Amino acid sequence: MPPLIETSELTKQFDTLTAVDHLTFNVAEGEILALLGPNGAGKTTTVRMLSSILKPTGGSARIAGRDVVRDARTVRHLIGHLTEFPGLYLRMRPLEYLDFFGELQKMPRATRRARAEELLRQFDLWDARNRRLGEFSKGMRQKMALIRAMLHAPRVLFLDEPTSAMDPHSAKQVRDAIATLRGSGHTIFLCTHNLYEAESLADHIAVIRRGKLIAFGTPAQLKRDLLGPPIWELRLARPLSAPWPYLDGHLRVASSDDWSLQYHTETPESTNPLLLRRLQEIGAAVLTLHETPRSLEDVYLKLVQ
Amino acid sequence: MLTDALIITRREVRDSLRDWRIVAPILILTLIFPWIMNLSTRLAIAFVEEYNATIIPLRLIPFAVMIVGFFPISFSLIIALETFVGEKERNSLEPLLDTPISDASLYLGKLLAAMIPPLFASYLGVAAYLIGLYLTIQYVPEWIILLQIILLTTMEAIVMVSGAVVVSSHTTSVRAANLLASFIIIPMSFLLQAESILLFWGQYDVLWYILAALFVADVLLIRTGIRTFNREEILAREIDELNLGYMLRTFRQFFIGARFSLVRIYRDDVPRLLRENRLALATVLAALSLALIGGWFFASRYPLPAELIGSIKINPEMLRQQTAFQGNSLLPRLDVGTIFFYNLRSLLGFAALGLFSFGSLACLPMVTTMGLVGFLFGEARLFGAEGIVFLIAALVPHGIVELPAAILATAFALRAGASIIAPPPGVTAGENLLRALADFVKIILFVVLPLLFIAALIEVNVTPQILMWMYGR
Numbered sequence: 186m187p188p189l190i191e192t193s194e195l196t197k198q199f200d201t202l203t204a205v206d207h208l209t210f211n212v213a214e215g216e217i218l219a220l221l222g223p224n225g226a227g228k229t230t231t232v233r234m235l236s237s238i239l240k241p242t243g244g245s246a247r248i249a250g251r252d253v254v255r256d257a258r259t260v261r262h263l264i265g266h267l268t269e270f271p272g273l274y275l276r277m278r279p280l281e282y283l284d285f286f287g288e289l290q291k292m293p294r295a296t297r298r299a300r301a302e303e304l305l306r307q308f309d310l311w312d313a314r315n316r317r318l319g320e321f322s323k324g325m326r327q328k329m330a331l332i333r334a335m336l337h338a339p340r341v342l343f344l345d346e347p348t349s350a351m352d353p354h355s356a357k358q359v360r361d362a363i364a365t366l367r368g369s370g371h372t373i374f375l376c377t378h379n380l381y382e383a384e385s386l387a388d389h390i391a392v393i394r395r396g397k398l399i400a401f402g403t404p405a406q407l408k409r410d411l412l413g414p415p416i417w418e419l420r421l422a423r424p425l426s427a428p429w430p431y432l433d434g435h436l437r438v439a440s441s442d443d444w445s446l447q448y449h450t451e452t453p454e455s456t457n458p459l460l461l462r463r464l465q466e467i468g469a470a471v472l473t474l475h476e477t478p479r480s481l482e483d484v485y486l487k488l489v490q
Numbered sequence: 491m492l493t494d495a496l497i498i499t500r501r502e503v504r505d506s507l508r509d510w511r512i513v514a515p516i517l518i519l520t521l522i523f524p525w526i527m528n529l530s531t532r533l534a535i536a537f538v539e540e541y542n543a544t545i546i547p548l549r550l551i552p553f554a555v556m557i558v559g560f561f562p563i564s565f566s567l568i569i570a571l572e573t574f575v576g577e578k579e580r581n582s583l584e585p586l587l588d589t590p591i592s593d594a595s596l597y598l599g600k601l602l603a604a605m606i607p608p609l610f611a612s613y614l615g616v617a618a619y620l621i622g623l624y625l626t627i628q629y630v631p632e633w634i635i636l637l638q639i640i641l642l643t644t645m646e647a648i649v650m651v652s653g654a655v656v657v658s659s660h661t662t663s664v665r666a667a668n669l670l671a672s673f674i675i676i677p678m679s680f681l682l683q684a685e686s687i688l689l690f691w692g693q694y695d696v697l698w699y700i701l702a703a704l705f706v707a708d709v710l711l712i713r714t715g716i717r718t719f720n721r722e723e724i725l726a727r728e729i730d731e732l733n734l735g736y737m738l739r740t741f742r743q744f745f746i747g748a749r750f751s752l753v754r755i756y757r758d759d760v761p762r763l764l765r766e767n768r769l770a771l772a773t774v775l776a777a778l779s780l781a782l783i784g785g786w787f788f789a790s791r792y793p794l795p796a797e798l799i800g801s802i803k804i805n806p807e808m809l810r811q812q813t814a815f816q817g818n819s820l821l822p823r824l825d826v827g828t829i830f831f832y833n834l835r836s837l838l839g840f841a842a843l844g845l846f847s848f849g850s851l852a853c854l855p856m857v858t859t860m861g862l863v864g865f866l867f868g869e870a871r872l873f874g875a876e877g878i879v880f881l882i883a884a885l886v887p888h889g890i891v892e893l894p895a896a897i898l899a900t901a902f903a904l905r906a907g908a909s910i911i912a913p914p915p916g917v918t919a920g921e922n923l924l925r926a927l928a929d930f931v932k933i934i935l936f937v938v939l940p941l942l943f944i945a946a947l948i949e950v951n952v953t954p955q956i957l958m959w960m961y962g963r
């Protein structure tokens with residue numbers, strides 16, 4: 186099956202500035218890609234090209250096999266786009282607003298009404314349905330914009346910083362919604378500055394800087410590539426009386442004392458049980474063995490600095 | 491296409507009606523203003539009737555109807571100017587561009603939305619005014635004049651709104667759009683003055699011609715609007731082009747390029763400009779040919795009275811008298827400088843007019859001149875071959891240089907005026923105008939000026955010699 190989002194040497198030039206510079210990557214159906222990058226890196230510009238509202242000045246991109254320039258109308262039908270700014274019509278009310286966009290997406294009247302209600306309820310906005318959008322708070326507006334993007338159940342959803350204005354509870358609602366959408370086979374392209382969000386949701390992560398792709402891979406791959414193999418840490422309940430069994434060739438010790446051991450290994454699936462067995466043999470009381478968490482933040486900072 | 495367009499229109503009209511900043515002025519203009527006009531009409535009638543000038547109120551009322559109908563429209567220009575840039579500034583345009591609606595439907599929907607409220611207000615205002623007049627002085631308008639005025643109002647509304655929407659879809663900020671709006675308001679105010687004069691004179695027939703012209707302008711504006719609208723470019727433009735430094739730099743770049751070089755201008759730029767502006771040149775040529783033929787036919791239809799023709803005889807005696815009297819010139823005594831500056835001034839003046847009328851008025855001076863030339867030749871034919879030869883001798887030597895100069899100036903003024911409403915894809919309205927202006931200045935400075943100067947030289951020094959040589963024996 187061909188990837189749902191394909192870009193090839195995708196480029197956008199504004200006068201003298203190259204905002205997006207020869208981007209090439211794929212996103213498979215049902216995956217979540219998180220696009221990371223400092224301010225002005227070209228994330229929004231990329232999304233705008235992929236959703237057929239900015240013309241690339243070079244390269245090409247396809248959504249579900251449709252070219253974003255030649256088949257622009259089909260592409261706009263296939264995608265939902267949460268824009269960087271909510272951009273609501275402030276004099277309208279929620280249902281009316283969603284009805285308008287549903288109609289433009291050619292949804293039958295009953296469907297758009299039912300879908301609007303479902304989504305408003307899901308995001309706790311149903312009780313506010315009789316208020317004008319202009320009275321909504323920043324986070325509420327962002328949720329409305331998200332609902333607008335999801336309304337026609339698009340195959341691909343582009344989310345440009347979906348939780349940037351939200352309180353923790355709303356942000357979690359949105360993350361849950363994204364996870365649910367992924368579960369039902371939707372493909373999601375997520376631009377974010379929230380690294381926790383990227384790490385917990387994304388199958389793949391792309392990092393761009395000044396329009397160029399500087400890293401692409403699963404969160405685990407990126408960590409391994411940039412921070413080296415993971416560090417395992419073993420803790421004991423009481424100090425070790427004998428020397429640590431080092432299992433020559435299987436692990437490299439990063440540091441150790443009587444209470445704990447930190448080490449690297451290429452084959453944790455065989456090394457770790459072996460180590461535990463040895464420790465048991467010498468009567469050590471193992472308390473925990475775990476991979477020390479390394480955040481995506483470390484990866485990101487290493488990349489963009 | 492229309493179904494989709496109407497989705498947009500419905501939403502926007504509803505939105506406008508919720509905005510008291512739009513509704514309040516419309517209500518005032520449609521309900522209170524007609525009432526004030528009604529009052530002043532009655533005062534005026536009472537006043538002139540004291541002097542038995544009963545014809546005046548009859549002329550006054552159609553004029554008042556026109557004003558009452560026009561006011562809400564001019565106000566609504568602000569809404570129309572906002573259609574695209576305003577939404578862009580409020581960030582609500584991008585979600586709309588994301589939907590599968592086609593460019594044409596989107597444009598049309600927005601155009602209709604900008605048009606319906608003002609037209610409705612305008613009709614309402616006219617109705618309120620006329621009902622008021624009927625109730626107070628039992629005035630019933632002549633239906634044909636009423637029809638004309640309503641049609642005129644409609645056509646004017648469409649011209650203004652569609653022009654404003656074009657501007658709105660090609661500018662980067664509401665501020666820029668408002669400034670460019672003067673290109674709509676100025677020609678419209680000229681037109682309105684002309685119409686008022688016609689209404690006071692009772693020249694109702696001429697209004698039909700104005701209507702026809704407005705109709706053509708409507709079709710053109712809507713067509714160019716739809717054709718040049720391109721959603722992929724709206725978000726690509728961020729820089730506000732109404733920044734003086736930027737304007738100067740851009741102009742300089744278009745005008746001089748990297749380095750100034752006279753050779754390059756004549757070798758590369760001028761031929762390229764001529765090629766690029768084939769269409770404008772062809773348009774001007776066509777208009778001139780039509781004027782020439784029109785003048786000729788006009789002359790055949792209305793020949794000068796025979797006795798007048800009989801009395802004018804070109805003969806050596808007449809020329810000798812003139813010569814003796816005036817030195818060596820047949821024409822009023824003029825020197826090169828005067829002719830040169832007169833020609834230059836009239837060309838530039840009308841170029842400015844052309845700029846403020848989407849190019850349409852740029853052709854006016856040339857068309858009238860060529861109409862006159864056609865007419866002269868038509869009349870001269872009545873003198874037989876001799877008359878024609880005389881005209882050729884008098885006009886052709888300098889005309890052959892002056893005419894291309896005038897055609898060039900006119901064509902480039904036309905293009906500069908038209909560039910406001912029809913920028914090519916990928917270029918903003920402002921940028922395109924700057925480029926057109928730079929081209930215009932280039933052609934004027936390096937081609938038209940030298941040609942005009944040569945023509946003036948010929949007219950003063952060569953033409954009289956030829957005439958003397960032909961007739962002066």
Ligand SMILES: Nc1ncnc2c1ncn2[C@@H]1O[C@H](COP(=O)(O)OP(=O)(O)OP(=O)(O)O)[C@@H](O)[C@H]1O
Pocket residue numbers: 199202204222223224225226227228229230231269725726727728729
């Ligand atoms: N319409 C435009 N005209 C000119 N330059 C633009 C335009 N849009 C974006 N840019 C420039 O392109 C670059 C990339 O912008 P973009 O909005 O894609 O960044 P981003 O990664 O989304 O940043 P952020 O994290 O701040 O949202 C920036 O330098 C920006 O100034």
Ligand SMILES: [Mg+2]
Pocket residue numbers: 228229230269345
């Ligand atoms: Mg952005």
